[in-house]
Amino acid sequence: MAKLVAVDVHDVRFPTSRELHGSDAMNPDPDYSAAYVVLRTSDGPDGHGFAFTIGRGNEVQCAAIRALAPALVGRDVEEICADLGRVYFDLVDDSQFRWLGPEKGLMHMAIGAVVNAVWDLAGRRAGLPVWKLLADLTPEQIVGLVDWRYLRDALTPEEALDLLRAAEPGRAAREERLRTHGLKAYTTTPGWLGYDDETVDRLSRQAVADGFGQIKLKVGRDVDDDRRRLGVARRAVGPDVRIAVDANQCWDVAEAVRWVDRLRDFDLWWVEEPTSPDDVLGHAAIRRGIAPIRVATGEHAQNRVIVKQLLQAGAIDVLQPDAARVGGVNENIAILLLAAKFGVPVCPHAGGVGLCELVQHLAMFDEVAVAGHRPDRVVEYVDHLHEHFADPVRIVAGAYAAPTAPGMSAELLPSTLADYRYPDGPVWAGSPEPAGTVG
Amino acid sequence: MAKLVAVDVHDVRFPTSRELHGSDAMNPDPDYSAAYVVLRTSDGPDGHGFAFTIGRGNEVQCAAIRALAPALVGRDVEEICADLGRVYFDLVDDSQFRWLGPEKGLMHMAIGAVVNAVWDLAGRRAGLPVWKLLADLTPEQIVGLVDWRYLRDALTPEEALDLLRAAEPGRAAREERLRTHGLKAYTTTPGWLGYDDETVDRLSRQAVADGFGQIKLKVGRDVDDDRRRLGVARRAVGPDVRIAVDANQCWDVAEAVRWVDRLRDFDLWWVEEPTSPDDVLGHAAIRRGIAPIRVATGEHAQNRVIVKQLLQAGAIDVLQPDAARVGGVNENIAILLLAAKFGVPVCPHAGGVGLCELVQHLAMFDEVAVAGHRPDRVVEYVDHLHEHFADPVRIVAGAYAAPTAPGMSAELLPSTLADYRYPDGPVWAGSPEPAGTVG
Numbered sequence: 001m002a003k004l005v006a007v008d009v010h011d012v013r014f015p016t017s018r019e020l021h022g023s024d025a026m027n028p029d030p031d032y033s034a035a036y037v038v039l040r041t042s043d044g045p046d047g048h049g050f051a052f053t054i055g056r057g058n059e060v061q062c063a064a065i066r067a068l069a070p071a072l073v074g075r076d077v078e079e080i081c082a083d084l085g086r087v088y089f090d091l092v093d094d095s096q097f098r099w100l101g102p103e104k105g106l107m108h109m110a111i112g113a114v115v116n117a118v119w120d121l122a123g124r125r126a127g128l129p130v131w132k133l134l135a136d137l138t139p140e141q142i143v144g145l146v147d148w149r150y151l152r153d154a155l156t157p158e159e160a161l162d163l164l165r166a167a168e169p170g171r172a173a174r175e176e177r178l179r180t181h182g183l184k185a186y187t188t189t190p191g192w193l194g195y196d197d198e199t200v201d202r203l204s205r206q207a208v209a210d211g212f213g214q215i216k217l218k219v220g221r222d223v224d225d226d227r228r229r230l231g232v233a234r235r236a237v238g239p240d241v242r243i244a245v246d247a248n249q250c251w252d253v254a255e256a257v258r259w260v261d262r263l264r265d266f267d268l269w270w271v272e273e274p275t276s277p278d279d280v281l282g283h284a285a286i287r288r289g290i291a292p293i294r295v296a297t298g299e300h301a302q303n304r305v306i307v308k309q310l311l312q313a314g315a316i317d318v319l320q321p322d323a324a325r326v327g328g329v330n331e332n333i334a335i336l337l338l339a340a341k342f343g344v345p346v347c348p349h350a351g352g353v354g355l356c357e358l359v360q361h362l363a364m365f366d367e368v369a370v371a372g373h374r375p376d377r378v379v380e381y382v383d384h385l386h387e388h389f390a391d392p393v394r395i396v397a398g399a400y401a402a403p404t405a406p407g408m409s410a411e412l413l414p415s416t417l418a419d420y421r422y423p424d425g426p427v428w429a430g431s432p433e434p435a436g437t438v439g
Numbered sequence: 440m441a442k443l444v445a446v447d448v449h450d451v452r453f454p455t456s457r458e459l460h461g462s463d464a465m466n467p468d469p470d471y472s473a474a475y476v477v478l479r480t481s482d483g484p485d486g487h488g489f490a491f492t493i494g495r496g497n498e499v500q501c502a503a504i505r506a507l508a509p510a511l512v513g514r515d516v517e518e519i520c521a522d523l524g525r526v527y528f529d530l531v532d533d534s535q536f537r538w539l540g541p542e543k544g545l546m547h548m549a550i551g552a553v554v555n556a557v558w559d560l561a562g563r564r565a566g567l568p569v570w571k572l573l574a575d576l577t578p579e580q581i582v583g584l585v586d587w588r589y590l591r592d593a594l595t596p597e598e599a600l601d602l603l604r605a606a607e608p609g610r611a612a613r614e615e616r617l618r619t620h621g622l623k624a625y626t627t628t629p630g631w632l633g634y635d636d637e638t639v640d641r642l643s644r645q646a647v648a649d650g651f652g653q654i655k656l657k658v659g660r661d662v663d664d665d666r667r668r669l670g671v672a673r674r675a676v677g678p679d680v681r682i683a684v685d686a687n688q689c690w691d692v693a694e695a696v697r698w699v700d701r702l703r704d705f706d707l708w709w710v711e712e713p714t715s716p717d718d719v720l721g722h723a724a725i726r727r728g729i730a731p732i733r734v735a736t737g738e739h740a741q742n743r744v745i746v747k748q749l750l751q752a753g754a755i756d757v758l759q760p761d762a763a764r765v766g767g768v769n770e771n772i773a774i775l776l777l778a779a780k781f782g783v784p785v786c787p788h789a790g791g792v793g794l795c796e797l798v799q800h801l802a803m804f805d806e807v808a809v810a811g812h813r814p815d816r817v818v819e820y821v822d823h824l825h826e827h828f829a830d831p832v833r834i835v836a837g838a839y840a841a842p843t844a845p846g847m848s849a850e851l852l853p854s855t856l857a858d859y860r861y862p863d864g865p866v867w868a869g870s871p872e873p874a875g876t877v878g
Contacts, residue, residue, distance in 0.1 A: 095465055252592060309717075
């Protein structure tokens with residue numbers, strides 16, 4: 001009988017600030033990091049998961065994951081995998097941990113890391129990639145994985161069942177299409193705020209050559225700068241490739257409307273994170289103010305309650321869930337169901353460390369078994385740091401190829417764990433502090 | 440020249456779960472705890488602050504505060520005290536820490552603990568209690584302490600200035616009244632869910648005898664139980680003392696409306712935390728559904744952006760800020776200004792460990808310099824754990840007496856730090872795990 005024997009936690013950091021990869025209006029110098037967790041079992045495969053952070057505080061994120069270990073060690077692995085809601089419900093229902101959010105921030109991300117690791121483990125034991133494990137569940141099983149608390153005014157379990165049942169007949173055909181064509185991606189690679197015009201131009205052209213139909217640029221530090229960079233990008237990609245922009249929360253409501261107005265002549269596909277991720281009513285006001293340009297958000301939506309309200313308030317055109325911000329696969333199932341109910345396309349956030357690897361599974365599950373095929377679903381792609389993963393994403397002709405390896409593609413290579421260990425791994429030797437310390 | 444030489448962090452826990460003090464519908468067995476911080480200076484007084492938690496995870500809260508230390512140690516104390524926005528702005532603007540919220544949860548509470556400790560320090564150095572330090576600031580100085588980002592669609596700095604200037608002429612008279620009569624309190628002492636009827640009856644009668652005009656009962660686990668306990672309490676206090684109820688987030692929207700409907704014959708003053716603290720639209724729907732009974736919330740409002748929306752959406756009748764949940768005194772100034780703009784009374788959350796001690800300063804500042812005198816402002820009071828503080832609150836005839844000692848009343852006694860230290864203090868010896876471990 002396999003037991004969960006240990007919860008190993010690793011503080012892994014990449015010195016991305018040295019090259020300004022990942023720079024945007026709010027995050028000038030991130031050091032992409034993972035608070036990485038391995039659920040070690042007494043026999044058979046382990047489960048891998050992580051929270052994504054951008055540097056300082058990753059040690060606190062690791063401490064939060066370690067705090068969950070007593071609730072996990074000693075558990076029966078088969079029981080966990082037979083009831084994939086159990087660990088999630090136990091952790092979010094623990095009242096003492098709950099106080100530290102509730103269901104938000106560092107503690108919730110720790111729960112998300114563990115829950116995703118449980119799914120990775122379950123996929124490995126079943127011999128299936130997690131998208132397929134999910135897509136083979138019955139509607140009843142899927143509904144049973146969700147915490148329905150606080151959701152029923154927008155979506156009841158019965159409505160969710162109806163929606164999932166309606167999608168059942170098409171599952172096989174959509175899975176076939178997914179295995180053949182993959183899932184459409186867009187790329188943020190050309191768009192970081194720290195890049196000069198030559199880099200924006202070169203990477204934008206490369207994106208088109210690589211088959212992407214959409215790119216994204218960071219904006220929001222200086223409007224004239226944004227206009228110049230958008231001009232470079234629009235000339236590089238031509239009129240038919242979509243350009244989205246991402247303000248990373250830097251504006252107030254009125255400021256967002258004014259700023260976007262100055263960018264209208266570049267045919268923007270969506271405006272992402274125009275203001276605080278907590279500001280449901282603010283997003284709704286911005287959407288009214290910049291229509292018909294779309295509003296997108298979700299990567300920092302702390303939980304399903306915020307997502308519910310974004311949809312209820314008609315605040316967004318595009319929902320961008322993150323695989324590692326909320327309470328893991330289970331809460332993201334709730335989020336996919338909410339989006340399907342409201343008819344809003346799910347275009348997941350990715351990038352960072354391994355977010356592409358994780359979130360592809362959710363998007364593919366959405367395609368096969370929840371919302372079904374939507375031409376307007378595109379999954380973010382950034383070509384950083386994939387070489388550190390045991391089962392990296394594969395992009396073919398601008399689309400995510402369906403993973404075939406068992407699990408959730410979450411495993412970092414042993415050499416990466418050794419080399420990028422903070423603060424004592426060789427990459428950090430002689431550079432004990434990440435860039436841009438406060439104060 | 441005084442320097443900040445060290446940031447000491449203490450994990451302090453009280454075994455309150457042994458007596459079911461603090462038990463409610465969502466928190467059956469809290470161990471009231473503090474992640475306690477001392478800003479040690481090279482000469483003169485130190486600054487004291489803390490985050491309040493309810494047990495497990497307090498070590499993670501401590502780790503979060505420790506992560507902020509490099510941004511603080513070495514700073515000039517006079518500079519800090521001359522510019523009481525500086526530390527707050529530096530910490531919330533740090534992009535790498537910000538990612539862990541943003542501005543919410545464990546990391547934000549850590550910032551709040553440090554910012555409150557800075558105010559405690561400033562009060563001590565000025566020889567003033569913090570309420571008086573605040574109430575002596577000019578409108579311009581007060582507005583300069585606030586992070587206006589994400590607020591301007593509801594309240595501009597100019598509107599805040601107008602509001603503060605309009606309150607200036609009455610400051611002296613209100614301060615005089617405050618020093619004479621204190622600030623009206625209400626008590627939650629009789630109302631914990633774990634108490635039997637005899638205890639509810641006895642403590643309710645005691646509350647009236649002690650001069651309180653309002654008590655609060657926890658509800659939400661069983662509606663017949665709630666009816667019985669409300670009957671006991673109503674008989675004990677008579678028809679003229681107000682009874683509020685607190686559901687501690689346990690209901691969905693429709694469930695809240697149905698449940699409160701079953702309690703209408705007890706003349707409820709307000710219904711507190713009926714659902715998720717993140718659910719602005721849910722609170723608005725509940726308020727429409729239970730009118731004219733008031734809706735109150737705020738203790739778990741993660742930051743000023745949520746408070747802004749609660750007010751914009753007309754979701755609440757009573758705002759209940761917590762001194763240690765958001766980014767400290769500075770963010771609470773923003774919250775007081777928002778409430779004043781929307782004309783909603785501020786009835787702060789207290790209880791826990793030292794929350795009464797901290798929040799009285801904010802309520803008194805609100806009375807003297809922001810919203811002015813409001814007969815409907817009552818500050819929560821619970822008579823637990825005050826004996827552990829160097830300058831405990833004083834309740835006289837059902838009112839908070841204005842503190843006179845310098846600082847923010849945040850200092851725990853050295854004996855408490857030694858006795859309740861977790862996990863190795865003598866109170867915890869032989870009981871290494873807090874009650875009710877997960878799983």
